[in-house]
Structure formats: C-alpha cells, structure tokens
Amino acid sequence: MKSLTxxxxxxxxxxxxxxxxxxxxxxxxxxxxxxxxxxxxAGASTLLLVAADLAPRVIGGRLAGTVARRDRxxxxxxxxxxxxxxxxxxxxxxxxxxxxxxxxxxxxxxxQVDRALERLELVPLASRDPATLSGGELQRVIxxxxxxxxxGLVVLDEPAAELDAESARTLWRLIRLLAKEGKAVLxxxxxLDALPEVADRVVWLENGAVRAVGTxxxxxxxxxxxxxxxxxxxxxxxxGGLRExxxxxxADAVQRWR
Amino acid sequence: xxxxxxxxxxxxxxxxALPALAWILPAPDGPAATLVVAxxxxxxxxxxxxxxxxxxxxxxxxxxVVFRTALLTAAPFWLFLLLLHDxxxxxxxxxxxxxxxxxxxxxxxxxxxARLVEAMIAxxxxxxxxxxxxxxLSAVPVLKARARRIVEAQRCRGLSPRGGIAARLRALRALAxxxxxxxxxxxxxxxxxxxxxxxxxxxxxxxxxPPRDPAVEQAARWVLLLACLAALARRFIVPRFI
Numbered sequence: 001m002k003s004l005t006x007x008x009x010x011x012x013x014x015x016x017x018x019x020x021x022x023x024x025x026x027x028x029x030x031x032x033x034x035x036x037x038x039x040x041x042a043g044a045s046t047l048l049l050v051a052a053d054l055a056p057r058v059i060g061g062r063l064a065g066t067v068a069r070r071d072r073x074x075x076x077x078x079x080x081x082x083x084x085x086x087x088x089x090x091x092x093x094x095x096x097x098x099x100x101x102x103x104x105x106x107x108x109x110x111x112q113v114d115r116a117l118e119r120l121e122l123v124p125l126a127s128r129d130p131a132t133l134s135g136g137e138l139q140r141v142i143x144x145x146x147x148x149x150x151x152g153l154v155v156l157d158e159p160a161a162e163l164d165a166e167s168a169r170t171l172w173r174l175i176r177l178l179a180k181e182g183k184a185v186l187x188x189x190x191x192l193d194a195l196p197e198v199a200d201r202v203v204w205l206e207n208g209a210v211r212a213v214g215t216x217x218x219x220x221x222x223x224x225x226x227x228x229x230x231x232x233x234x235x236x237x238x239x240g241g242l243r244e245x246x247x248x249x250x251a252d253a254v255q256r257w258r
Numbered sequence: 259x260x261x262x263x264x265x266x267x268x269x270x271x272x273x274x275a276l277p278a279l280a281w282i283l284p285a286p287d288g289p290a291a292t293l294v295v296a297x298x299x300x301x302x303x304x305x306x307x308x309x310x311x312x313x314x315x316x317x318x319x320x321x322x323v324v325f326r327t328a329l330l331t332a333a334p335f336w337l338f339l340l341l342l343h344d345x346x347x348x349x350x351x352x353x354x355x356x357x358x359x360x361x362x363x364x365x366x367x368x369x370x371x372a373r374l375v376e377a378m379i380a381x382x383x384x385x386x387x388x389x390x391x392x393x394x395l396s397a398v399p400v401l402k403a404r405a406r407r408i409v410e411a412q413r414c415r416g417l418s419p420r421g422g423i424a425a426r427l428r429a430l431r432a433l434a435x436x437x438x439x440x441x442x443x444x445x446x447x448x449x450x451x452x453x454x455x456x457x458x459x460x461x462x463x464x465x466x467x468p469p470r471d472p473a474v475e476q477a478a479r480w481v482l483l484l485a486c487l488a489a490l491a492r493r494f495i496v497p498r499f500i
Contacts, residue, residue, distance in 0.1 A: 049450075058453050059446070075454045082447035085455065086396060087372045087389065093466065100464045101385065101456030109464060149456065 003184030009065035038205035044188035071152020285350030380468035
C-alpha cells in the first residue's frame with residue numbers, strides 16, 4: 001500500500017526564482033526502503049521536507065503538483081543538536097517528548113519509549129542528560145525519539161552522519177527491520193556503501209530532478225559512478241580501468257575477479 | 259530553602275511578587291526589604307547547575323555565582339540612573355530594578371523548564387504556550403553556552419577576548435555576529451524539529467511527571483497575591499505612600 005505519493009512535484013523556497021525540486025514523481029510503499037542519492041544541492045533534503053509535510057507548510061515557499069500521504073511521518077534531520085527539545089533532563093524524557101505531545105496514555109508512552117531505547121541501544125544512557133551526550137549518542141536519541149512516535153513513514157536525512165561504524169551498522173539493520181514491520185522508509189544518505197544491503201530502491205537526484213530510479217545496482221552504473229555516486233567498490237573498479245559492468249559490493253568484485 | 263524542590267508556580271509567584279512589592283511599597287525601606295529577600299534567594303544553593311552553566315562550581319559556590327550575576331547585571335542600571343536622577347530617586351528606582359533583576363536571575367537559576375512545562379500541562383495550559391514560556395526562561399543559559407563556544411572557536415583562530423578596550427571591542431564584534439546569526443538559524447531548525455515531534459497548536463499533551471503541588475504551597479501563592487493586593491490598596495489609601 002502506498003504510504004507517500006509525489007506527483008509532478010516542484011518546490012520553490014521563499015524568495016527564490018528557480019525551483020529546488022523539478023517535476024518529481026515518486027511513490028514509497030509500506031515495507032519499502034527508498035534511498036535518495038545525489039550531489040550537494042541535488043534536492044534530496046528538500047524532497048524529504050516535502051515528504052514530511054514540513055515544506056511548504058512550515059518553512060514556506062511554493063509547491064506545485066500533488067503530494068498524497070497515507071501515514072503520519074516522522075523526520076530525522078541531519079543536525080541532532082538542533083532537534084533536542086531542550087525541555088528534558090534525561091534521555092528517557094527526551095524520547096518521551098514526542099509521544100507525550102501526541103496525547104497518548106502514559107502506559108503507551110512508556111511502552112514505545114522503552115522499545116525505542118532498546119532498539120537504538122540507549123538503555124544504558126536513559127538517565128543521562130542529553131546535553132552531555134556526544135554527537136553520535138544524541139543522533140541515536142533523536143532517531144529513538146522519532147521512532148517512539150510510531151510514524152508510518154520514517155524520513156531520515158543523513159541518519160548515519162554522526163555515527164561511528166558500529167552504530168551505523170546497527171542503524172542500517174534497524175531500518176531494514178522497520179521496513180519488515182511494514183513501515184515506509186525514505187532516506188537521503190551519502191553512505192553509499194550501505195545502500196545495497198539497506199535500500200529496495202535508489203533514486204538519483206540531479207539539480208532537483210529525478211535522473212534515474214532503480215535497484216541498488218544503480219550505484220554501479222557507469223553514469224552514476226561518473227557522477228561520483230557509485231559504491232566504493234564500483235568506484236575503485238572504475239579507477240582501476242577494469243571492464244564494465246562495475247561490481248556493486250566486495251562480494252560482487254570477488255566473484256568477478258575469480 | 260531549595261528552590262528546585264518548590265512547585266514551578268510557587269517559584270514564578272515569588273519571582274513576580276518581589277518586584278511587584280518593590281514597586282508598590284514606599285522607598286527606600288520597601289524596595290530595600292524586597293531586595294534583601296531577592297538577594298538572599300540568589301544565595302540559596304538550589305540553583306540548577308544545568309541551567310546556570312556553573313556545573314563546575316562546587317556546593318555553596320553556586321549560590322555565590324548567581325548572587326554575583328544578579329549584582330553585575332543590575333550595576334549598569336545604577337550608573338544610568340545616577341546620570342539621570344538625583345541620589346534619592348536613584349536609590350529608590352535602583353533598589354526596585356535590582357529586585358527585578360535579582361528575582362529574574364534567581365528564577366532562571368532555579369526553575370527547570372521541563373518541570374514548568376509539566377506543571378502548566380497538568381494545570382490545563384496549552385502545550386505551545388507552556389513551551390514558549392519555558393523556552394524563554396532557558397534562552398539565557400543556552401545563549402551563554404553558545405557564546406562560550408564561539409569565544410573558544412575565536413581563540414583557536416587567534417582572536418583574544420582579553421586586553422585593552424579596542425581588543426575587547428574587536429572580540430565583541432567577532433562574538434556578536436555569529437551569536438545572533440547562529441541563534442536565528444537554530445530557531446528555524448528548532449521549529450522544524452518541534453513540529454515533527456508533535457508540538458503543534460491545539461495538541462493535548464500527556465503530562466509525564468507533573469510536579470507535586472502541596473496545599474501549603476498553593477496557600478503560600480494566595481498569600482503572596484493577597485500581600486501584593488493589600489500593599490496596593492494601602493498605597494492608594496495612605497497618601498504618603500508615593
């Protein structure tokens with residue numbers, strides 16, 4: 001079932017003449033992970049703001065086309081320190097801030113908070129003051145805070161940017177788990193090597209428009225690699241002057257090499 | 259007395275009543291008395307280190323830092339008053355302004371915004387208004403912490419905030435612009451974040467841990483209100499109260 005449908009969507013930020021998104025059409029269905037890739041300024045973050053119903057409703061600007069959302073969305077922005085509520089003195093209270101705003105009964109809030117803390121491996125930090133956390137820890141808290149609100153559409157903007165390698169792996173596994181549970185996940189990331197394992201579909205954005213949509217194999221495509229958006233293995237293969245098609249992952253490369 | 263244990267409404271009532279009485283009661287005795295009370299309150303060690311940014315100050319020194327902050331904040335007002343008025347008027351207005359400053363500094367140091375939000379929600383206030391009030395109270399320590407980070411960053415680039423007046427002015431310029439711009443930028447991002455965390459107009463937020471509001475504190479708040487009203491009435495009745 002479709003969670004999000006964008007139909008010929010263009011978006012202009014306030015006081016700008018050229019659109020940040022141009023004629024974008026995209027569907028995200030429940031149980032699917034869709035990854036947006038593109039160079040800086042390609043429009044991925046803008047698309048996420050539109051998907052999460054923050055643009056133009058909150059940030060202003062003008063939108064053309066239609067956006068249909070079936071589920072409530074929750075977005076994780078790339079800067080965790082500006083997403084903390086500032087009203088909580090413990091990690092647990094920070095995670096509970098969103099569910100409390102939804103007016104849920106206290107026992108349901110506690111259940112969702114406990115679940116989110118466990119999923120992000122934050123139970124040992126539950127009593128810590130969010131102001132004392134590292135960037136990576138705070139990023140996990142913010143992700144937990146969004147998941148505790150049980151959104152049907154999870155929108156993630158560079159969710160692994162502040163995370164160490166192990167935390168990032170945990171997050172990617174969690175994202176697959178969320179999709180398995182039926183949530184729709186739309187994310188933008190520059191961690192391209194993770195996408196073959198995480199994403200069902202990859203959307204290549206260029207200058208605010210969709211350049212190509214496909215399976216993660218797209219990240220080994222010649223044009224994508226030329227644009228600097230291929231996986232590390234594909235990029236190295238290309239730099240080594242080896243024959244196309246480029247392998248997507250290390251396993252692919254080993255297989256090809258043999 | 260530990261301010262942090264009092265109900266947030268009681269803290270607000272005290273912080274509102276002291277300045278009100280300072281302006282209603284005749285000078286210099288009335289404002290002097292309210293100022294003494296306000297300054298004593300700033301010395302109480304209940305100030306939250308998380309709010310005042312004085313976590314490194316051990317034990318009783320917290321109160322001294324709040325006390326000093328109140329006096330330093332009020333000092334410029336005395337200078338301007340002395341330039342504009344005679345000595346008795348300066349003392350009368352200065353005592354009242356210092357009471358206001360000391361009460362506010364004490365309130366910022368003792369009132370935890372999260373507890374205030376919980377108390378207001380439990381009392382049936384709108385979550386948006388509660389957050390707005392709490393965010394206003396927490397703005398001072400947040401800006402203070404941000405200013406400290408900017409000064410540290412400027413130091414790393416060779417700009418010293420110490421030295422003569424010219425050097426300090428240069429440092430102030432280098433601090434003010436990034437402080438204002440980054441604060442404005444953060445307001446935008448914070449608005450997005452709060453929106454996505456469900457803090458929108460018209461919500462019915464669930465109180466998570468509403469602070470206990472004992473009957474004695476409720477009575478004390480009424481007493482403070484009645485004291486202000488009584489002082490006001492007496493001022494209108496007795497002509498010498500001008």
